[in-house]
């Protein structure tokens with residue numbers, strides 16, 4: 001019984017190791033044609049994402065409190081690969097008509113970086 005369990009654990013570890021190897025080196029063995037297609041698709045996704053809320057100071061995301069800024073920004077997946085992103089920097093952008101929060105996010109998988117702009121909209125009390 002313990003031999004079977006040891007075999008199952010070993011197989012699981014080998015699968016995890018293989019997955020990490022593929023993530024690390026899989027892209028290097030992709031053909032140039034596939035890579036060109038992937039790059040074109042990534043550019044198209046980045047271009048489409050520029051039209052979504054948060055991508056520009058003119059079209060910011062909206063939250064009700066400052067404590068939500070980073071969590072809202074990091075809940076959006078990477079626009080290139082769909083992986084989770086992390087917040088690298090959180091600052092106040094004063095270049096526009098109103099001050100906005102600017103969160104620089106970084107993809108854990110493909111390394112894509114982009115700023116997200118967030119407006120804090122205080123709820124009106126009735």
Ligand SMILES: [Zn+2]
Pocket residue numbers: 078079080081082083107108109110111112
């Ligand atoms: Zn990514």
